[in-house]
Amino acid sequence: MERSRLLQCLAADYMRLREVAGTGLNAQVPSCPGWTVSDLVRHVGQVYLHKALVMQTGAWPDPWPPKDTVTEDPIALLDRSYGALTHEFSRRGDTDRALTWHDPDQTVKFWIRRMAQESVIHRLDAELAHDLESAPIPVDLAVDGIDEVLRVMVDYGSHAWHEDLTDLLATAKGRTVRVQAPSRPRRPTQRHRRTARPPPRPPPPGWSASTPRAPRSPLWPHRPHPPQRPHRPLPTQW
Numbered sequence: 501m502e503r504s505r506l507l508q509c510l511a512a513d514y515m516r517l518r519e520v521a522g523t524g525l526n527a528q529v530p531s532c533p534g535w536t537v538s539d540l541v542r543h544v545g546q547v548y549l550h551k552a553l554v555m556q557t558g559a560w561p562d563p564w565p566p567k568d569t570v571t572e573d574p575i576a577l578l579d580r581s582y583g584a585l586t587h588e589f590s591r592r593g594d595t596d597r598a599l600t601w602h603d604p605d606q607t608v609k610f611w612i613r614r615m616a617q618e619s620v621i622h623r624l625d626a627e628l629a630h631d632l633e634s635a636p637i638p639v640d641l642a643v644d645g646i647d648e649v650l651r652v653m654v655d656y657g658s659h660a661w662h663e664d665l666t667d668l669l670a671t672a673k674g675r676t677v678r679v680q681a682p683s684r685p686r687r688p689t690q691r692h693r694r695t696a697r698p699p700p701r702p703p704p705p706g707w708s709a710s711t712p713r714a715p716r717s718p719l720w721p722h723r724p725h726p727p728q729r730p731h732r733p734l735p736t737q738w
Contacts, residue, residue: 501644503594503609506616507586509641513619514582516635517544520626521575527629537629541574544622548581551611555588555598585615602652603660617645646679 525538546565553561569577594609602610620637627634658665
């Protein structure tokens, strides 16, 4: 997806998340067990701020998160962090260098895409919490999200974070998962076929997709707390 389109989607989902959160922060989020909407909005605000600081400093902020983000009003934090994030994006080109947890792509464009996808999945969480009909996910963003899951989360992740996926990979037995978006009038059908390649050592049997947890986002590795890796702390803030 083009930069301008990703930023447009990011803005729309930020505004939708803010709108839904404004109807109540105490609702439980069924797709993030143990979280309220307040926790969800605070998390998104912290993620936005984390990426802004990474681009500013070229390093992973440590310690994290800042103490003020734990006590600040969550919607105020979301607004402040979104402003900081988009300001940093506006100062940089797509191919400008930026530290990321995805070794093959160390560019600002990676974070623009990642934050657009982060925002759409979490505004879905907020809608679920309030039992609201979900706003439609644009087809191009949905297809891009599937591509990100398959290429970045599954293909890259099954190598880079193999130690965290040992049990899951051990049960995969080399299976291949085919993903095909449903065809729509006047829109081409998008097809993606990926098979996770085993790392050089030790070779795992394969990869298996996890159970869907959110409507219209069946491939998202949806969990509120990414795995902690003391030797690779970067994925703690997706």
